[in-house]
Amino acid sequence: MATSLEAARQRSQDLMTLFNVDESIRAERNMQRLLSRVTRTMAERAGASARSAYLRDKDGVLRLEYAAEGTGRPGTAAPAFALRVAQAEAPLTASPAEAQEFGGQCRR
Numbered sequence: 001m002a003t004s005l006e007a008a009r010q011r012s013q014d015l016m017t018l019f020n021v022d023e024s025i026r027a028e029r030n031m032q033r034l035l036s037r038v039t040r041t042m043a044e045r046a047g048a049s050a051r052s053a054y055l056r057d058k059d060g061v062l063r064l065e066y067a068a069e070g071t072g073r074p075g076t077a078a079p080a081f082a083l084r085v086a087q088a089e090a091p092l093t094a095s096p097a098e099a100q101e102f103g104g105q106c107r108r
């Protein structure tokens with residue numbers, strides 16, 4: 001019973017986070033502010049300390065569009081882990097080496 005309640009609580013939190021992100025997307029017209037707000041919300045929800053957003057350009061290349069606290073240069077090509085995440089159909093965890101590439105630490 002406790003497991004079912006915890007799963008329902010987790011699902012409810014996930015849905016509220018998605019709802020808040022959706023509201024942000026609809027309300028904000030400035031891409032940098034939008035990405036800042038959305039990545040902050042998602043990082044808080046995931047318990048992550050670093051946050052960034054990679055978007056595909058018109059040629060289909062995945063490029064860094066936003067990075068908090070000046071980590072990374074916008075416009076640079078995505079590292080291997082970001083490409084793996086973009087192609088995956090399930091959540092992924094960075095290896096310690098991949099986390100270092102992002103300037104962070106890998107949580108286990």
